[in-house]
């Protein structure tokens with residue numbers, strides 16, 4: 788796996804730095820610094836106790852953890868959250884409990900999300916009178932079919 792140095796400041800020294808659980812993992816796990824109970828359908832912004840300085844040309848993306856999503860309905864409201872290279876504040880995570888019945892109970896130190904660091908580029912937007920043709924054209928939102936589920940659901 789290629790790597791890039793990212794400067795890290797631990798605002799909460801008792802909290803571990805982000806860590807990749809397995810070699811080859813794309814996301815480094817982030818933890819909550821606070822205990823929080825998220826009721827069904829509610830959201831909560833939690834701190835992770837860290838701030839970073841990404842090199843120019845990189846961004847961080849805060850993704851949910853699939854295990855918690857599948858087991859208890861925990862996700863990230865603005866998934867993926869975008870961490871700009873120039874951001875020096877604490878990385879925070881806007882969590883949401885998608886479960887309809889049970890609260891999600893989180894304890895300080897729980898791994899609640901994962902940070903994916905990626906190269907990004909700025910687009911140079913050049914306005915034109917007409918866009919070049921393509922096979923897809925303007926077709927979207929189901930234009931390729933494969934939505935048998937619709938027939939079953941909508942009858």
Ligand SMILES: O=c1ccn([C@H]2C[C@H](O)[C@@H](COP(=O)(O)OP(=O)(O)OP(=O)(O)O)O2)c(=O)[nH]1
Nearest residue numbers: 849865867868869870871874877878879880881
């Ligand atoms: O999940 C997230 C998303 C964002 N941020 C921080 C880092 C990011 O660089 C900054 C701004 O994020 P964004 O651009 O998504 O939010 P905005 O509502 O557009 O705020 P701003 O006006 O500050 O750009 O907030 C987080 O800590 N966690």
Ligand SMILES: [Mg+2]
Nearest residue numbers: 869870871874
């Ligand atoms: Mg913004």
